[in-house]
Amino acid sequence: MKVRIHRGASEIGGSCVEIESQGQRILLDLGRPLEPDPEADLELPVINGLRVGDTGHISGLIISHPHQDHWGLATNISKEVPVYMGESASRILQEAAFFMWGQGIFHPAGYLRNKEPFEIGPFRVTPFLMDHSAFDSYSLLVEADGKRLFYTGDFRAHGRKAALFERLVSSPPPNVDALLMEGTHIKPESSHERKGPTSEEEVQTELERVIREATGIVLVCYSPQNIDRYVSLFKACKKAKRELVIDLYTAAIVAATGLDSIPVAGWSGIRVFVPRKQCSLVKREKAFERVNHLGTARISQKALAESRERLVMTFRLSMAQDLEDTGCLSDATVIWSMWEGYLRPPAGAAMRDFFLKHGIHPQYIHTSGHASIPDLQRLAKAIDPGCIVPMHTAAPERFMEFFSHVKIRNDGEWWDV
Template sequence: MSDVRITIHRAASEIGGNCIEITTEDGARLILDVGRPLDVPESLEPQLPASLDLSKPVEGVLLSHPHQDHYGLLQQLPTSWPVFSGDAAAKLIRLTSEIIHEPITRSISTWLSGSPFPAGPFRITPLLTDHSAFDAYMIQIEVAGKKILYSGDFRTHGRKKALVERLMASPPENLDALIMEGTNLGSDKPCISESTLEEQFVDLFQKTAGRVFVAWSAQNLDRTVSLYRACKKTGRTLVVDLYTAEVLEMLGEHAKIPQPGWPNLKVVITSRLAEFYRRKGREDVTERMVAHGISAQRLAETPGRWVVMTRGSLLGDYERKGVAPNASDVWVWSMWRGYLEKTPGQGVKAWFDSFGAPSAHLHTSGHASTADLKEFAQKMNPKVLLPVHGTAWTLGMDGFPNIAKLEDGHFVTI
């Protein structure tokens, strides 16, 4: 066996912006994620870490899941570097990039969960995991007689928790290194099960006389499923926007998820978003959704029937169509509470506050709790644990085995 070097280029002490490299003695390189740092304003374009050498080839760039803090700097990589991800993840990355930024033109090869594949001397096994992003993976890498597990982002309380429990029940043998996230260390974020959250929505829907406006991420399919199931249980109809409807339609072949045209689901066709799709040359999406659509004006009628998707870009259209909230409605923030302190979360809150609508925060984290992180690390029993994607690792190392805390740009040899 020969030595293998693991370098944390970015995210050793921050949440997001992951960029990690595995290098063999003879120079073969593998990159894990190329994320956009979360603390960089949208108006600025961050750069790849200076310690990442772009002049030499790599065997592959592995994208653990389709959140921008893990793939957002993909376009800055040399076009000769091969990129790999899950199939549904690749579709989401392309769709999000096309809608929000510029289309990704480079090729992305896709893998199958549990099926090993080679990249140069590296043997890579992607393992589908539980996270708030759809098609998220842990990744096992074997090279030069060494075995490494990269956790990506994960949790143990979502609708795919059985995947993590199965891995913990039968962990990789003789694990040399575990590169593990620690997002929720030092925080009090809620980590209830997605099923418990669903019942909380059921209770709220039953208690609310008017509409329930909910702000959540279109790519959090677990949350969409929870809301849809809660609507079916209470006789309400879930109203989603064009982008969310397109995400559901695109991913329908990958999972049993609500689809445009299903009972208790409607697509609100707002003029601003329809015009946005027209400018992007995506009128076909709007045309397909019209058959399953509902005008914003309809949401002003029979208010007790609707659970309405909410985001800043929809509010102007809602108000123009008479869908202003009132005291019989309620609005729910179903994302991390910290986003309420940022734009556009502040604008959403101000809009509802101006109409006197009561609010609620119903959410569960997309990341494992501190206790679950410790249990997972103990079950994996690595010879070395490399912390990433967290700000409080230095405050809570008790209970974690064999930690080697690095700084950005530094490496460890195994």
């Protein structure tokens, strides 16, 4: 079994790994690099079989989880490439596509299911459901030619599904030759990041505290695809005795999880606001059932203003005008519940201007979607692989400080497992 990392050996974003055995090839992830410009046209990696008209054939592309840095370039590939991903992940991307750029609709050849191995040519692939900020995320064990490679994808051990990580370290796959491990938190020594809550549980406690102290409406900026965070927020609202207002996009994403335990429109304590831009989209696409089924869960602009001291609202800049028109921002509290880097210019400039205009100082309550260094060490110790290959990190050379048997591989370099 031969492997080459196309992108991600020394950066976070654009993850793509090619694996070859007996003349057949599969890919793990085909992500978009983290570019400042989300509209930028980016080239596919040079892999024979990805483009329409190529002479080669790719036997399968496995997408570990529904984050753009793992699937973002897969929308432009030849339809001949069979795509595999989680079933909920596929539904979430399909729903998101309605609201975003129409991108991200896949017709998977097969779905990943926890610990259910499947075969693609000479490869046997076993997905392991993992704790991560994206819903339906998997690590992948790939076996071929008597060798075993474990690709962690992105994971953490401090989210709402931490039990998945604990199960993996208590009964890890044996005899792994190469561990391809993410190292988001293994950073260059010069980097500094703000300290925040260290677990999703702490995030929920902090959210509840700030909501209880607020006098007006509480706006929360977070990614609706971060289902863990959405559940933390819902639970904090319940405890603080406020209703959670979500927009139509968030309502669609949480429903797409397909899990009975995830709060959706229709549950007590959940209201849905349809901002003007989403109203226009629904009309343009004649997708009226998206709004009609909301019934009494829908909240009007007027009701938002009148009951603002009893509400917590999912907020994105695209709804700023709707809220400004209601006049409910004068005593608003804002919680920034995602990576603080998204507030930095250039991408974060418009949001900062909005805060400045309304005299708002956002409160930062966030925990990372990625494993801490001690948790990475726990996984490495449990799996005890022949070698550890750094990925999804800005500082591969620093892996040596924390792990033994580290083998740094460069983008584009073929190596034997």
